[in-house]
Amino acid sequence: MTPVLCLFSIMLMPLAAAGLALIHQGLGRSRSAAHAMLATLCALGISAIVFVLFGFSWAGFAGGAAHSFTAGGVHWDWLGAAPFFPNGLSIDPSDPAGLTKSLTLCLEMLAAGLAATVPLSGGSDRWRLAPICLASAVLAGFIFPLFAHWVWGAGWLAQLSANFGIPGFVDPGGAAVIQVVGGLMAVSVVWIIGPRRGKFAEDGMPLAIPGHNIVQVLFGCLLALVGWIGLDSAASILFYGAGPQQVVWIVINAMLSASAGCLAAIVVTRARYRKPDASIAANGWIAGLVAGSAACAFVSPVAAIDIGLVAGLLITYMIEIAELRLRADDPGGAVSVHAGAGLWGLLAVGLFGHFSDGNRAGHMLAQLIGVAALLGFMLPLIYGANLLLNRIVPYRVDGDGDWQGMDIRELGAGAYPEFVVHADEFVPR
Amino acid sequence: MRLVGCLLLLSGFVLSVVALVLLASLGQRFAFVGAGLGVEVLGVALLTRANTAIAKEQGR
Numbered sequence: 001m002t003p004v005l006c007l008f009s010i011m012l013m014p015l016a017a018a019g020l021a022l023i024h025q026g027l028g029r030s031r032s033a034a035h036a037m038l039a040t041l042c043a044l045g046i047s048a049i050v051f052v053l054f055g056f057s058w059a060g061f062a063g064g065a066a067h068s069f070t071a072g073g074v075h076w077d078w079l080g081a082a083p084f085f086p087n088g089l090s091i092d093p094s095d096p097a098g099l100t101k102s103l104t105l106c107l108e109m110l111a112a113g114l115a116a117t118v119p120l121s122g123g124s125d126r127w128r129l130a131p132i133c134l135a136s137a138v139l140a141g142f143i144f145p146l147f148a149h150w151v152w153g154a155g156w157l158a159q160l161s162a163n164f165g166i167p168g169f170v171d172p173g174g175a176a177v178i179q180v181v182g183g184l185m186a187v188s189v190v191w192i193i194g195p196r197r198g199k200f201a202e203d204g205m206p207l208a209i210p211g212h213n214i215v216q217v218l219f220g221c222l223l224a225l226v227g228w229i230g231l232d233s234a235a236s237i238l239f240y241g242a243g244p245q246q247v248v249w250i251v252i253n254a255m256l257s258a259s260a261g262c263l264a265a266i267v268v269t270r271a272r273y274r275k276p277d278a279s280i281a282a283n284g285w286i287a288g289l290v291a292g293s294a295a296c297a298f299v300s301p302v303a304a305i306d307i308g309l310v311a312g313l314l315i316t317y318m319i320e321i322a323e324l325r326l327r328a329d330d331p332g333g334a335v336s337v338h339a340g341a342g343l344w345g346l347l348a349v350g351l352f353g354h355f356s357d358g359n360r361a362g363h364m365l366a367q368l369i370g371v372a373a374l375l376g377f378m379l380p381l382i383y384g385a386n387l388l389l390n391r392i393v394p395y396r397v398d399g400d401g402d403w404q405g406m407d408i409r410e411l412g413a414g415a416y417p418e419f420v421v422h423a424d425e426f427v428p429r
Numbered sequence: 430m431r432l433v434g435c436l437l438l439l440s441g442f443v444l445s446v447v448a449l450v451l452l453a454s455l456g457q458r459f460a461f462v463g464a465g466l467g468v469e470v471l472g473v474a475l476l477t478r479a480n481t482a483i484a485k486e487q488g489r
Contacts, residue, residue, distance in 0.1 A: 072450040164449050166458075191480035194487060327481045361455055368462050369445055375469040376442025380435040383476070 001237060002244060003093065006103055009234035009247075013110040016227025017044055017117050022220030023286065024121035024332040027211035027279055031405025032125045034415035039132050043116040046133050047140030051112040052105065057082045059145035060153035061104040062239075063097060074163045076156050080149045100238070107234050108148055111178050112140040114231070118182025121332025123189040123395070125196050126402060129410050131393045138385055139185060147378055148177050152239050157370055166362040167355065169370035172240050173232035173250075173293025175345045176370055183339025184379050186330065188386040193395045195329030197402040206323040209331070214278045221262075221285045228289040229254050236297040250296045254289060257296075257308030261288020261341075264312025280319065283333040284312035287341035294345030295353055303352035310348070311341040346371055430479035437472030441465040 017040065025036035051059075060066055060080020067079040086105055090098025116136040120127070150157040150169075157169040171177055200206055211217060232250045236242035242250065265284025269277040288308035295307060318336035322328040328335065350364030389395070401409035408414060448461030 072447075074450055160449075166455075191476070194480075194484040326477055327484060328477075361459075365455065365458055365462060368459075368466065369449065372442055372445035372462060372465050372469060375473065376438045376440075376445065376465065379473070380438045383435065 003099055005244060006234050006237040009230040010107050012230025013227055015223045016231055017114050019220040019224025019227055020117050022216045023282060024124055026213040026217035027332045028124040030212035030416060031407055035406035035410055036124060039120050039129060040117050042133050043120060043136040044113040046136045047113045047116040048109050050137045051109050051140040054084055055112060055141050055145040056086050056105050057084045059108055059148040061101050062154040077159060078156060080153050103238055107238060111174055112144045115144050115178045115182040116140055118334050118338045119186040119189045121334035122186035122330045123193055124331040126193055126397050127395055128397050131395045134389055134393055143382055144181060147181055151177050160366050167359055167366050169366045170349060172236040172297040174235055175290060175294030175342045176374060179290045179338045179342035180374050181378060183335055183342055184382050186334035187339060188383040190328050190330050190335060192386055192390050199329045211279055217279060217282045221282050224286060225258055232293050232296040240297055242297050246297055252301050253296045253304035254292055256301050256304040257292025258285050258288040260305045260308030261285055261312035264309045265316050268313060268316045280316055283315050283337050287311040287315040287337045290338055290341040291345030295349040298349060298353040307348045311344055314344055315341055343371055430475060434472045434476035434479060437475060438469050441469030444468060
């Protein structure tokens with residue numbers, strides 16, 4: 001392991017959260033812009049505190065203590081068992097266990113925050129601040145650590161090789177641990193709080209509620225690229241032993257998959273609507289990053305382009321299907337971009353990955369089992385937790401707040417006080 | 430309907446994991462894990478329908 005390169009890569013990760021924050025506030029309405037940015041800060045702050053104090057104990061790290069049980073003659077390592085309030089941290093290269101633990105804590109603390117920012121995009125313009133804080137705490141305190149342990153903490157998904165003779169599930173850039181888990185959280189939030197008022201007409205047709213600042217959205221894409229390069233590199237070095245040469249490929253692959261995703265979205269929207277759609281192109285860029293992060297350390301640059309192209313195509317149609325057919329109001333496209341593209345990326349590892357063991361079928365099976373665990377175990381867990389939290393602290397702002405905007409309703413002041421307040425253009429009173 | 434959807438999701442997961450434990454050949458494992466994923470897709474569809482119906486009932 002190269003600790004300095006790993007630490008440097010980890011230090012780039014907050015830019016991914018900054019990028020996502022700009023994207024989701026830019027795709028929301030101007031009357032909720034300050035609320036969206038504050039919600040991001042709250043989600044990041046609370047998830048960092050909760051993860052460091054409690055979550056890291058359950059996430060664990062390779063070689064650390066873990067809860068396990070034996071069933072069917074198989075040893076199931078399912079949850080970390082390190083003490084609360086981490087200790088034994090070290091940055092001394094002569095203490096590899098302490099160094100690994102310290103870097104893992106640092107990376108996963110930021111990763112938990114990134115996962116907590118994903119659902120904000122789905123709940124834009126109507127998800128209240130208090131439940132956002134509560135949901136972020138639950139995500140960082142238990143949900144994220146559980147799956148992070150399975151994949152990055154030598155849990156049962158990482159140990160498929162020892163237990164079942166097939167290669168372990170791989171996720172070198174956090175596509176499953178961060179993006180799909182965050183995306184499933186977004187699905188649950190979108191289901192529970194329902195669409196914004198005025199999003200759907202009486203006959204069920206969705207009405208366009210355009211984002212208020214597309215320049216910030218596109219700038220957010222550039223920031224996210226830097227953050228994603230850091231995330232992909234750091235996780236690959238720390239959990240899969242990538243060396244400096246491999247990191248070069250990871251950087252190239254991240255750029256290529258993002259570019260391919262963006263271009264695919266531009267071409268499809270140009271072909272279908274006569275002009276390229278900037279917000280869908282931005283979503284294509286992020287979808288390329290998300291899908292590419294699943295396979296960043298194991299694919300060639302050509303495969304990274306293929307993965308990005310499919311991700312860009314996929315989200316263009318997924319966003320439309322979610323609105324037109326499923327009546328889901330996801331202002332930032334979090335469900336399609338993070339859950340949809342993330343799942344595609346995980347499968348793409350099996351299709352395009354180059355592994356030294358040459359067992360492509362085994363890797364594909366391992367990735368399918370990871371996807372089954374995400375949909376079959378994590379989704380009901382996340383959905384159930386959100387239903388429960390919604391009972392305790394109602395997620396949705398009241399009817400007045402819906403058209404008034406989250407800034408005035410929850411913060412008492414708008415993000416752009418000098419702007420003239422127009423009569424509501426989109427929501428019938 | 431939401432409960433049934435969640436139960437379908439869990440059933441699909443259990444099917445996939447049990448296939449790993451009980452079956453040895455790669456082909457059989459693929460078949461059962463694929464079937465498990467199919468059950469999970471049904472669960473997601475049911476959950477989606479249930480939540481769409483709730484949103485319609487609430488007039489949103």
